Amino acid sequence: MNNLQLSNFIGGEYSAPVNGAYLPLYNPATGAAYGQVPDSSSADVQAAYKAAKQAFPAWSVTPAEQRFQVLNRIAELIDERREELARAESKDQGKPVWLARNEMIRSAQNFRFFATAAMQFASESHAMEDKAINYTLRQPIGVVGCISPWNLPLYLFSWKIAPALAAGNCVIAKPSEFTPVTAWMLGQICQDAGLPAGVLNIVQGLGPSVGQSMVEHPGIKAISFTGGTATGKHLAATAAPMFKKLSLELGGKNPNMIFADAQLDKAVKTTVSSSFLNQGEICLCGSRVFIERSVYEEVKTQLVQAAKEMKVGPPDAEDIRMGAIVSKPHYEKVLSYIELAKQEGATVLAGGLAVFPEGHEQGWYIAPTILENLAFDCRCNQEEIFGPVITLTPFDTEEEVLMMANSTEYGLAATLWTENLTRAHRMASQLQMGIVWINCWLLRDLRTPFGGAKSSGVGREGGWEAMRFFTEPKNVCVSLS
Numbered sequence: 001m002n003n004l005q006l007s008n009f010i011g012g013e014y015s016a017p018v019n020g021a022y023l024p025l026y027n028p029a030t031g032a033a034y035g036q037v038p039d040s041s042s043a044d045v046q047a048a049y050k051a052a053k054q055a056f057p058a059w060s061v062t063p064a065e066q067r068f069q070v071l072n073r074i075a076e077l078i079d080e081r082r083e084e085l086a087r088a089e090s091k092d093q094g095k096p097v098w099l100a101r102n103e104m105i106r107s108a109q110n111f112r113f114f115a116t117a118a119m120q121f122a123s124e125s126h127a128m129e130d131k132a133i134n135y136t137l138r139q140p141i142g143v144v145g146c147i148s149p150w151n152l153p154l155y156l157f158s159w160k161i162a163p164a165l166a167a168g169n170c171v172i173a174k175p176s177e178f179t180p181v182t183a184w185m186l187g188q189i190c191q192d193a194g195l196p197a198g199v200l201n202i203v204q205g206l207g208p209s210v211g212q213s214m215v216e217h218p219g220i221k222a223i224s225f226t227g228g229t230a231t232g233k234h235l236a237a238t239a240a241p242m243f244k245k246l247s248l249e250l251g252g253k254n255p256n257m258i259f260a261d262a263q264l265d266k267a268v269k270t271t272v273s274s275s276f277l278n279q280g281e282i283c284l285c286g287s288r289v290f291i292e293r294s295v296y297e298e299v300k301t302q303l304v305q306a307a308k309e310m311k312v313g314p315p316d317a318e319d320i321r322m323g324a325i326v327s328k329p330h331y332e333k334v335l336s337y338i339e340l341a342k343q344e345g346a347t348v349l350a351g352g353l354a355v356f357p358e359g360h361e362q363g364w365y366i367a368p369t370i371l372e373n374l375a376f377d378c379r380c381n382q383e384e385i386f387g388p389v390i391t392l393t394p395f396d397t398e399e400e401v402l403m404m405a406n407s408t409e410y411g412l413a414a415t416l417w418t419e420n421l422t423r424a425h426r427m428a429s430q431l432q433m434g435i436v437w438i439n440c441w442l443l444r445d446l447r448t449p450f451g452g453a454k455s456s457g458v459g460r461e462g463g464w465e466a467m468r469f470f471t472e473p474k475n476v477c478v479s480l481s
């Protein structure tokens, strides 16, 4: 797949961007360009809108069973093409190929899950004794926009598109220009699955041009966005005067709290994953690890040893634990935070530097990094780094760790390790987060509400929450007299 030339997918056909402009596509493993992605403009968004608008009347009344069949077929085709998709994703994003395989399974699950949701989605009804009966129609919104980031490319893309289509909308979707390949491949899969032309349109390009045009477009009535908090803020300000429906899944700075009474082996093993899986580029990674003082040294020793043993290397090697960082700017950003941490007084316990695997010296690799001796309110403990960097902080009491955990502007997810049941529930209710995991991490049930509090977002995705977001409720009140 060298000199890969990507295109947009509009009205059921692959097409070049109207302006003929392209951006280079980089392989994080080598730092070299290996293809081109359209640098589309508002003209392509307009063409996608026209196609989506035209497809909407028929798709919105397509029987639920037919929508189920098409979405389920998309899931089957993703499964059939898993290896090819996983290799493409790994090359594009830098993640280990074994991890990309898991994400392809989960991408198929997203389509399968919302295929069945299309069949099960039902209206509420409220009877008013002998006076009236209310029923609530949940109608598709029309043309909606889905904008996704680069960390879990096809997974997050499908997490938005699947419910939007299941609810009967037509979609304009934009993947990140850093990781556009599997979204491009999805166009063909949708076509093969029999999704009618124009129901899903994929416009490739930059956020400030394509994404911005989508948010500004008066005909796109709802936007589901996953990305950084600063972008989310800008998007909300743009969309507000048009009263667009918005779902924003934004950044995180998640606390991972380990109490002395926890099953420490399990806590340490999972913490290694929750710190460094996908090079730490998962919004749910626990970047601030708080450890009760009596077990601090013991847990620290084990984490440092695990980090030092972790193999970092080219993503297509099956035996590596961490691959490459997604892009040069992000690689530089993560390294600059490590420098900042040192200025803030950090002790580097593991990593702290770039890695240059043999034969891949120009790629963007960073060693799993563990820092300590940082104040809980310093920049490195407050700002999202979104890379393989964690900080360790000891604590003495439940009140203290709760205060530190809640001290950032973010509120996405927390992990709690304790065998004390009452403490676990007490803390879960006091953590200002959208998601709390107790004695586990990243255990996901697609029916549960997913999203963040505070600056981590607005709204929830998953299960009925997503189906409700992508529909407009209309109450109908029928008098019985």
Ligand code: NDP
Binding pocket: 147, 148, 149, 150, 151, 174, 175, 176, 177, 178, 205, 206, 207, 208, 210, 211, 212, 213, 215, 226, 227, 228, 229, 231, 232, 234, 235, 249, 250, 251, 252, 282, 283, 284, 384, 386, 412, 451, 452, 456, 457
């Ligand atoms: P960005 O906010 O930079 O980008 C996200 C998407 O928005 C990209 O497709 C981007 O395009 C696009 N975009 C950029 N500017 C605009 C604009 N003005 N209008 C519309 N769209 C725009 O985030 P990253 O891609 O860097 O992703 C990392 C971030 O995502 C992290 O903060 C992470 O925490 C967050 N995230 C949150 C999750 C959650 O569920 N809460 C899950 C996963 C990630 P382009 O790439 O072309 O700039």
